Amino acid sequence: MHGLRPRAKTKQADWPGYFRARAEKAQDAALSAYFQVPLPAPETPIGEVPMVALDMETTGLDERRHAIVSIGLVPFTLERIRLAERRYWVVKPPRPLSESSIAYHHITHSEVECAPDLDAVLDELLARLAGKIVVVHFRHIERPFLDAAIKARRGEGALFPMIDTMSLEARLYRQSLWSRFRRWLGRPPVSIRLDASRQRHGLPSYQSHHALTDALATAELFQAQVASRYTPETPVSALWT
Amino acid sequence: MDVELLEIRQHMAQFPPFEGLSDDLLDAIAAEIEVKYFKTGSDILLLNQTLDELCYIRSGAVEVYRRQGELYNRLGEGDIFGHFSLLRNHKVRFPAKAIEDTLIYFIPDAVFQRLCEEDDDFADFVELERPRLESVAEQQKKSNDMMVTRIRKLLSRYPVMVDIQTTVQQAARQVSEAQASSVLVLKEGSDNPRYSFEDSEGRVWQMCGILTDSDFRTRVVAEGLSPETPVGHVISEKLITVQSDASVYEAMLIMLRNNVHHLPVLYRQRPVGVVHLSDIIRYETQSGLYLVSNIFNQSSAQGLARLLTDVRDAFVRMVQEGANSQMVGSALSTIGRSFTRRLIELAEAELGPPPVPYCFMVNGSMARNEQSIVTDQDNALILSDDFDPELHDDYFYQLAKIVSDGLDACGYTYCKGDVMATNREWRQPLNVWKGYFNDWIDDPVPKKLLHSSIFFDLDSIYGEEVYVEALQDLIAEKAPHSPLFLAAMARNALNRTPPLGFFRTFVMEKDGKHNNSINLKRRGTAPMVDLVRVHAMACGSSAQNTFQRLDDIGKTQLLATGVSDKLRYAFEFLCMSRLRHQMIDLQEERTPDNNIEPENVEDSERHTLKDAFQVLSNAQKFLKFRYPVPAHRSGR
Numbered sequence: 108m109h110g111l112r113p114r115a116k117t118k119q120a121d122w123p124g125y126f127r128a129r130a131e132k133a134q135d136a137a138l139s140a141y142f143q144v145p146l147p148a149p150e151t152p153i154g155e156v157p158m159v160a161l162d163m164e165t166t167g168l169d170e171r172r173h174a175i176v177s178i179g180l181v182p183f184t185l186e187r188i189r190l191a192e193r194r195y196w197v198v199k200p201p202r203p204l205s206e207s208s209i210a211y212h213h214i215t216h217s218e219v220e221c222a223p224d225l226d227a228v229l230d231e232l233l234a235r236l237a238g239k240i241v242v243v244h245f246r247h248i249e250r251p252f253l254d255a256a257i258k259a260r261r262g263e264g265a266l267f268p269m270i271d272t273m274s275l276e277a278r279l280y281r282q283s284l285w286s287r288f289r290r291w292l293g294r295p296p297v298s299i300r301l302d303a304s305r306q307r308h309g310l311p312s313y314q315s316h317h318a319l320t321d322a323l324a325t326a327e328l329f330q331a332q333v334a335s336r337y338t339p340e341t342p343v344s345a346l347w348t
Numbered sequence: 349m350d351v352e353l354l355e356i357r358q359h360m361a362q363f364p365p366f367e368g369l370s371d372d373l374l375d376a377i378a379a380e381i382e383v384k385y386f387k388t389g390s391d392i393l394l395l396n397q398t399l400d401e402l403c404y405i406r407s408g409a410v411e412v413y414r415r416q417g418e419l420y421n422r423l424g425e426g427d428i429f430g431h432f433s434l435l436r437n438h439k440v441r442f443p444a445k446a447i448e449d450t451l452i453y454f455i456p457d458a459v460f461q462r463l464c465e466e467d468d469d470f471a472d473f474v475e476l477e478r479p480r481l482e483s484v485a486e487q488q489k490k491s492n493d494m495m496v497t498r499i500r501k502l503l504s505r506y507p508v509m510v511d512i513q514t515t516v517q518q519a520a521r522q523v524s525e526a527q528a529s530s531v532l533v534l535k536e537g538s539d540n541p542r543y544s545f546e547d548s549e550g551r552v553w554q555m556c557g558i559l560t561d562s563d564f565r566t567r568v569v570a571e572g573l574s575p576e577t578p579v580g581h582v583i584s585e586k587l588i589t590v591q592s593d594a595s596v597y598e599a600m601l602i603m604l605r606n607n608v609h610h611l612p613v614l615y616r617q618r619p620v621g622v623v624h625l626s627d628i629i630r631y632e633t634q635s636g637l638y639l640v641s642n643i644f645n646q647s648s649a650q651g652l653a654r655l656l657t658d659v660r661d662a663f664v665r666m667v668q669e670g671a672n673s674q675m676v677g678s679a680l681s682t683i684g685r686s687f688t689r690r691l692i693e694l695a696e697a698e699l700g701p702p703p704v705p706y707c708f709m710v711n712g713s714m715a716r717n718e719q720s721i722v723t724d725q726d727n728a729l730i731l732s733d734d735f736d737p738e739l740h741d742d743y744f745y746q747l748a749k750i751v752s753d754g755l756d757a758c759g760y761t762y763c764k765g766d767v768m769a770t771n772r773e774w775r776q777p778l779n780v781w782k783g784y785f786n787d788w789i790d791d792p793v794p795k796k797l798l799h800s801s802i803f804f805d806l807d808s809i810y811g812e813e814v815y816v817e818a819l820q821d822l823i824a825e826k827a828p829h830s831p832l833f834l835a836a837m838a839r840n841a842l843n844r845t846p847p848l849g850f851f852r853t854f855v856m857e858k859d860g861k862h863n864n865s866i867n868l869k870r871r872g873t874a875p876m877v878d879l880v881r882v883h884a885m886a887c888g889s890s891a892q893n894t895f896q897r898l899d900d901i902g903k904t905q906l907l908a909t910g911v912s913d914k915l916r917y918a919f920e921f922l923c924m925s926r927l928r929h930q931m932i933d934l935q936e937e938r939t940p941d942n943n944i945e946p947e948n949v950e951d952s953e954r955h956t957l958k959d960a961f962q963v964l965s966n967a968q969k970f971l972k973f974r975y976p977v978p979a980h981r982s983g984r
Contacts, residue, residue, distance in 0.1 A: 187454070188383035190353075309449030310385070311407040313355050320355050323383070327451060330385035 122146055122268045122347070135261040137230040144237040146268065147343055154185050154339025158270070159239045160326035162318045163249055166200055170255040174200030175225060179318030180235060183242075183326045185339055194235060195319045197222040226260045236267070240347060244301045244325045246271040268347040272328045275346065276304045279336060304328055308335065353378040356453070359406065363426030364952050365473035373463060382454040386446035393430065393444040400438060401454035403430040408450025409851075411860075412442045419860050421958075422447070422851040426951070431474040434460055473955070499599040499613055500592040502628065503621035507532045507612065510579060512556060516568050517575035519559060530560040530610045530622050533579050543587070545618040555619055557583030560610050589614050590623075597675060600628050604640055604682045643686040649694065649754035652687055656759045659683055660934055663721045667931040673718075673923030674895055680719040685710070685809050687758050688727070688751060692810045695750040703740045704732040707808050707815040708751070711767060715807035716877070716892050718923070721930050722940050725752065725760040726767045726802055728774035730815040735777040744775055767802055778815050785819060789826050792836035801840060804881060807892055820890045827885035831978065834886050838975035841878035846871050846965055849958035853947045868929070869942035872922040872957075876964055879971055880915065883907065886975070894919060906974075911967070918963035921956055925949075 123146060130142035147156045159182045167173030179195045181188055199222040243249045246269045258264035276299040298304075301324055302312050308331035313320050333339065337346070356378040360366040366374065382401070386392055392410060393399060403410075405427050412421045412429055420442050423429060433440050434457055464471040508526045510519045512535040523531050534553045538544035543555040559567075559579055567573075567582045589612045590599045603611055609625040625641065639658050646652045662683075666676050692708055712726035713719045729744055748769035756762050769775050776784075788800050804823065808816035827833060847855050847866055854862035866872075880894050880901070889900035895916060902912040926942060933940035949957065 183383075186384060190356075190381045190383065191379060308385070309388075309408060310451055311359075317355075319353075327383060327385055331387070331449070334385055334387040334390070 137233045141233040149344035150342045152340045157239045160242045160322040162321035170251040177318040179322040181322045188326045196228045198225040242270045245273045270346045365470045386450045393440045395443045397440045399433045400457045402460045404453040406451040409448040412444045512580035533557045640686045653757040677718040681717040691751045691754040695747045704734045706731045707812040708810040715805040725755045729769040731777045733777045789833045792833040794836045824888045824890040828888045835975045835977045837882045844875040846961035850954045865943045865945045868926040918960040921960045
């Protein structure tokens with residue numbers, strides 16, 4: 108259905124179980140509080156799930172060598188993206204910024220110099236994520252970077268379920284029979300980058316690449332994906348990973 | 349400023365009514381926005397749902413419907429909807445649906461109310477039709493100097509005044525001593541209260557005329573009169589004056605209309621000065637006035653035709669300088685009338701004096717004083733009832749032909765419907781004309797009236813004014829009591845309808861179809877003129893100008909309160925839009941026409957035009973209801 112291949116073999120992670128275990132064991136007060144707020148049950152229709160779109164900018168792609176410089180988040184539901192409740196932080200990486208990454212992020216030295224360490228905003232960040240499903244575009248940045256950064260500061264990491272709009276696009280455009288046929292014909296694969304994905308759904312392209320703008324862009328893309336390929340009744344477990 | 353919201357506020361800042369907002373207000377909006385994506389075909393607002401937000405289209409397209417499901421508007425990027433509901437009871441009156449994948453920014457009611465309170469332009473924009481049209485029209489009026497400057501500002505000294513018994517020689521000496529170019533002639537006592545006043549010693553005086561430099565030449569010297577002749581013998585009977593609080597523009601029009609160069613200025617009944625043509629020219633160097641005096645100096649049709657570029661230049665300047673449609677319309681009509689009058693003078697010079705009295709009548713836009721730069725000629729001849737076709741018709745045919753050919757050479761193309769004095773049907777004695785009008789009014793067949801409605805705008809331009817006045821009176825007396833006639837005229841007035849508005853680079857019709865351009869005369873100003881004419885005839889007005897007709901209608905109970913003002917603003921805006929686009933055509937060296945292309949229409953103009961179309965559309969609905977076709981005649 109919807110061009111999807113049944114993927115029975117994919118093993119769904121037991122997120123509620125993981126949360127219960129972490130809530131008992133967590134030493135850090137903020138992390139303990141975070142894990143104590145239960146997640147929506149896996150069968151909850153996506154239309155009833157409170158979500159938060161998250162985007163981070165980092166100095167590179169490797170969480171062992173690079174660091175987070177900014178974090179943007181926007182809470183939303185299928186009905187509304189609430190900009191009034193947006194949050195945006197610039198944080199100071201442990202290592203100085205290189206010239207090339209400055210050009211990419213549009214964040215200046217002085218902004219970073221005046222910024223606090225991630226540790227100072229971590230409590231508020233966790234509080235704002237608690238009880239909500241995090242939506243990102245390409246989870247392989249946000250998930251390892253956050254996990255590593257939290258572990259470095261609080262002695263224990265944090266994982267949580269994420270809805271990844273990029274992998275939803277991949278399901279639609281990279282794994283369908285049609286896309287396999289295209290590949291067999293030797294056509295280049297459809298781009299599943301944020302801007303290209305948005306264009307396919309008739310969403311405007313945003314000029315800036317700013318963590319908050321990208322978080323907003325991700326939230327809009329997710330609403331569009333649900334509107335075109337899923338329904339508000341789709342269980343959240345069919346979307347999170 | 350929140351850098352992270354730049355994307356949102358920069359988008360909104362491109363579109364009205366947000367474009368004029370302060371940065372602080374834009375930030376306040378961007379910070380409070382909520383967003384939702386709507387797939388093609390999904391409902392955005394449902395009828396009667398509660399609405400607490402203004403909707404802004406970030407991308408995509410939306411259709412808004414009336415309660416009955418009829419298309420109300422199609423909107424695109426940067427447009428807003430839902431404001432009518434927010435200003436009323438927060439219930440959705442016009443449901444909306446996404447017709448493309450659409451991203452909507454929702455602006456909370458509290459922010460919307462704050463915008464209305466803090467920014468007048470924003471408040472004007474979101475109110476229903478009238479205020480926006482009104483504010484645009486008012487702005488245009490204010491921006492023009494000539495409309496607001498009082499004529500008294502142009503006076504630099506008191507007038508030279510002499511008693512009626514003074515000899516022409518003494519008067520001439522006084523004029524020379526004062527280095528003036530005219531003298532006002534007074535007499536003691538009063539028989540005309542309009543020109544009577546008391547001097548500082550309590551004596552009552554009355555102004556009875558003016559003597560100008562050229563009068564000394566033509567009326568005294570050329571006539572071989574003695575220097576001892578009292579001035580009272582040589583002044584003309586006709587006294588044309590202006591009140592000191594009239595605008596420069598009004599004074600200019602009075603001069604143009606009467607072809608005089610000196611105009612006594614009165615404060616109440618007391619003369620306070622004399623303005624000369626050159627005073628106004630100095631004030632407004634490049635007005636149409638200079639042109640008019642130039643027209644009367646031409647001695648041939650070829651000479652007149654060479655003035656065409658001057659006419660166009662004067663037109664472009666007036667529009668650029670912010671003249672309103674009444675100013676441009678009456679200036680161009682005055683120019684057109686001057687051309688016609690001069691051509692008639694030249695024709696009479698060639699053909700000799702007319703065998704019987706006649707009146708040269710103009711119809712259509714020239715009669716209404718609403719000409720634009722794109723115009724054809726509509727004219728006719730009303731002859732004395734002594735007219736004998738065998739003896740006289742050849743003369744009048746020749747006269748009509750000279751005038752008509754001359755007008756064509758001057759840019760007033762031949763009338764496609766042959767409404768010209770060269771057409772024998774429209775070159776008839778007064779009693780035949782009365783017969784025409786009686787027939788049109790008593791036996792009103794819409795099809796027949798379609799071709800003759802142009803005659804219901806009529807004015808004299810040369811000769812026996814009373815002939816045209818007789819016809820105007822006939823219409824004003826009969827029309828209000830002729831429901832069949834009014835119904836037929838109303839039906840014809842509904843033949844041309846306005847479009848719904850604009851969508852992206854198209855004109856959108858009521859059935860949702862698109863066109864690349866719109867004829868603003870056919871679809872806007874002409875149906876409005878037709879509609880106002882019906883109401884004006886119904887209330888017995890004999891005014892010809894659409895604004896003056898609206899004044900007359902406004903004095904009656906015919907239309908609901910405020911409707912005639914609404915029509916006035918809508919008409920003004922439609923006319924101005926048409927004139928502006930003709931000006932653009934001329935500036936870009938294209939042949940000016942009545943079409944406007946949506947890509948040349950600015951955002952703010954689009955919204956106002958849409959409002960004007962809406963006013964016209966509603967007024968047409970009322971017209972249909974107000975002048976119904978009686979059942980037993982509806983088959984005809």
